[in-house]
Amino acid sequence: MGDEECSDRRFGGCYMKGNHTKSKIKIVTKMVFCRKNEIMCGIVGYIGNKKALPILIDGLKKLEYRGYDSAGVAYIENNNVQIVKSVGRIDVLENKLNMKSSTTLGIGHTRWATHGEPSEDNAHPHISNDGNVTLVHNGIIENYQELIHKLKKHGYHFYSETDTEVLANIIDYYYKKYKMGPIDAINRTMVRVRGSYAIAVLFKEHPDEIWVARKDSPMIIGESDSGSYLASDVSAILKYTKKVYYIDNLEAACLKSNHITFYDLNGDIINKELKTIEWDVTASEKNGYEHFMIKEIHEQPEVISKTFHSYVEDDKIDFSKSGLSGDILKDINHIYIVACGSAYHVGVCAQYVIEDLARVPVKVDIASEFRYRNPLLSKDGLVIIISQSGETADSLAALREAKAMGIKTLAIVNVVGSSIAREADYVLYTLAGPEIAVATTKAFSTQLIVSYLFAIELAYAKNVIHKDKYHELLSEMNLLSNKIEDFLNKGIKSIQKIASEFSSIQDAFYIGRGLDYAISLEGSLKLKEISYVHSEAYAAGELKHGTISLIEDHTLVIGIVTMEDLYEKTISNLIEVKSRGGYILTISPNTIDVSKVSDYNINIPSTIKYFYPSIAVIALQLLGYYIAVAKGVDIDKPRNLAKSVTVE
Numbered sequence: 001m002g003d004e005e006c007s008d009r010r011f012g013g014c015y016m017k018g019n020h021t022k023s024k025i026k027i028v029t030k031m032v033f034c035r036k037n038e039i040m041c042g043i044v045g046y047i048g049n050k051k052a053l054p055i056l057i058d059g060l061k062k063l064e065y066r067g068y069d070s071a072g073v074a075y076i077e078n079n080n081v082q083i084v085k086s087v088g089r090i091d092v093l094e095n096k097l098n099m100k101s102s103t104t105l106g107i108g109h110t111r112w113a114t115h116g117e118p119s120e121d122n123a124h125p126h127i128s129n130d131g132n133v134t135l136v137h138n139g140i141i142e143n144y145q146e147l148i149h150k151l152k153k154h155g156y157h158f159y160s161e162t163d164t165e166v167l168a169n170i171i172d173y174y175y176k177k178y179k180m181g182p183i184d185a186i187n188r189t190m191v192r193v194r195g196s197y198a199i200a201v202l203f204k205e206h207p208d209e210i211w212v213a214r215k216d217s218p219m220i221i222g223e224s225d226s227g228s229y230l231a232s233d234v235s236a237i238l239k240y241t242k243k244v245y246y247i248d249n250l251e252a253a254c255l256k257s258n259h260i261t262f263y264d265l266n267g268d269i270i271n272k273e274l275k276t277i278e279w280d281v282t283a284s285e286k287n288g289y290e291h292f293m294i295k296e297i298h299e300q301p302e303v304i305s306k307t308f309h310s311y312v313e314d315d316k317i318d319f320s321k322s323g324l325s326g327d328i329l330k331d332i333n334h335i336y337i338v339a340c341g342s343a344y345h346v347g348v349c350a351q352y353v354i355e356d357l358a359r360v361p362v363k364v365d366i367a368s369e370f371r372y373r374n375p376l377l378s379k380d381g382l383v384i385i386i387s388q389s390g391e392t393a394d395s396l397a398a399l400r401e402a403k404a405m406g407i408k409t410l411a412i413v414n415v416v417g418s419s420i421a422r423e424a425d426y427v428l429y430t431l432a433g434p435e436i437a438v439a440t441t442k443a444f445s446t447q448l449i450v451s452y453l454f455a456i457e458l459a460y461a462k463n464v465i466h467k468d469k470y471h472e473l474l475s476e477m478n479l480l481s482n483k484i485e486d487f488l489n490k491g492i493k494s495i496q497k498i499a500s501e502f503s504s505i506q507d508a509f510y511i512g513r514g515l516d517y518a519i520s521l522e523g524s525l526k527l528k529e530i531s532y533v534h535s536e537a538y539a540a541g542e543l544k545h546g547t548i549s550l551i552e553d554h555t556l557v558i559g560i561v562t563m564e565d566l567y568e569k570t571i572s573n574l575i576e577v578k579s580r581g582g583y584i585l586t587i588s589p590n591t592i593d594v595s596k597v598s599d600y601n602i603n604i605p606s607t608i609k610y611f612y613p614s615i616a617v618i619a620l621q622l623l624g625y626y627i628a629v630a631k632g633v634d635i636d637k638p639r640n641l642a643k644s645v646t647v648e
């Protein structure tokens with residue numbers, strides 16, 4: 001990297017410590033990676049007849065799972081913009097604020113910093129040089145360096161290392177240059193900047209308005225008798241209203257205490273449909289559980305049943321609300337499942353079930369690879385995007401890629417009105433409710449349920465299975481939530497005990513064959529992401545091709561053994577591990593005898609082979625959770641992670 005790139009250490013490129021003589025240059029690649037990786041933040045805003053600060057702080061606490069290392073608010077007092085920022089959790093900010101302030105208008109932000117250490121300078125809100133424009137931002141501005149050079153030529157200067165400060169100044173620049181008011185300045189900015197953003201803006205000359213705009217980053221606008229609200233997701237404002245608007249990409253809005261006006265990119269006023277949210281506020285509280293994760297694990301029987309019955313009535317699957325009819329399904333001859341993280345693991349499970357039940361070829365791709373792999377997709381195919389948040393950037397880009405190639409797209413999504421849901425041709429919603437813990441559990445389980453229903457309906461539409469099999473599968477699925485409830489009531493104690501035995505492990509291996517291998521991927525991720533234990537998942541038959549060299553005395557190997565037709569093969573793989581000194585923890589139904597190999601066994605309820613991932617994953621979630629509890633780490637907000645990754 002030439003020096004010209006490093007002329008200003010605050011933005012992109014390499015990072016120079018001390019004076020700039022060549023010998024001292026230290027390239028910090030993490031820096032470059034970090035800019036690209038500003039995972040996500042949470043923004044909230046309120047204008048109305050109530051005190052704003054308690055509403056902002058309450059909303060930010062609900063959004064803390066989106067980012068939690070620095071925060072700030074801006075509010076109007078005596079027609080002046082007051083800004084208060086802090087490093088650390090929202091509590092720190094709350095203690096800095098004069099919560100007695102009578103202000104009834106404000107915006108707030110909780111940040112997830114990756115480039116430029118969490119500091120008050122870098123925390124939001126950011127303000128233009130003369131204080132005319134103050135804003136909070138979730139997303140990333142790709143061409144901010146270019147804009148900095150442009151603005152510097154017009155006398156602007158910068159105090160932070162953020163791309164967001166650029167936004168405040170470019171809006172101010174257009175506001176002053178064209179004197180056409182806020183909407184004109186915001187629209188010109190949206191045309192000029194590249195990247196993703198959801199912004200809330202205060203203009204000094206318009207002290208009784210909050211302006212918002214978005215592109216690719218999530219934003220929801222709420223309306224109630226007490227005022228107007230905005231937030232990155234509904235959990236932040238659910239306490240105050242269930243009446244919401246969704247603004248589309250490159251749209252803006254002006255929030256007043258008793259009215260909201262929407263604009264398109266031409267500055268014309270547009271109408272938006274008011275929607276009502278089904279979820280209630282308790283869904284986003286802990287209800288006496290120690291962590292959101294364990295609360296959400298216990299919610300699985302209910303949300304699995306809710307999701308199942310939202311599509312199955314009178315023993316018949318009905319996807320009509322999504323527009324996915326039997327006629328459409330029967331003409332689909334290729335399935336391409338694309339997703340990230342745990343959602344990808346649902347895809348791997350779905351591949352086994354769809355191919356075996358419907359005899360339709362399925363390809364499963366990690367979204368960040370799919371979008372650049374120039375994939376070969378068949379015109380009579382269907383691309384299925386699976387996502388809890390519906391905002392994961394790589395999955396959204398993969399959806400757009402498939403649409404650009406003229407392939408039908410189906411989204412299996414949990415958040416109503418999210419970008420992926422709104423852009424897909426068909427949507428099958430999961431009814432997991434708001435999922436707060438970063439490590440997904442209940443959303444994962446409801447995605448499995450929808451995937452099974454899709455496989456059954458596809459197989460039936462293609463006459464691969466007939467009525468009896470159809471009903472047999474549905475009636476067994478209908479038993480799943482009770483079986484899981486039962487397991488949660490009876491199985492937790494033994495898992496807690498096993499977890500305490502393994503709380504000091506450094507490494508673990510998960511193995512299985514077929515669907516057991518597919519679900520072991522999720523088991524391994526759950527342990528990794530919340531307890532920071534290094535773990536890998538392997539197809540059991542693959543171990544002897546290299547990895548078995550890592551097995552030594554007391555290495556923990558978790559064998560998932562539910563596939564009866566692969567029983568012997570899996571047991572012999574576990575024997576290979578045991579003979580190298582490995583500790584064997586098996587997860588199996590009592591219809592399968594693992595006594596020959598297992599040092600510990602977690603007994604799970606039995607079911608039909610296709611549905612074992614739904615039961616085995618509960619044991620895997622609990623094992624990861626209790627090992628993490630034993631390690632005393634922050635379960636709901638694991639380090640280096642955020643709930644949904646809205647940039648690539």
Ligand code: AGP
Pocket residue numbers: 340341342343386387388389390391392395438439440529642643644645
């Ligand atoms: C899972 O626990 C993680 N939070 C992560 O792997 C997640 O599954 C992934 O980021 C995909 O998120 P999405 O389902 O919201 O698209």
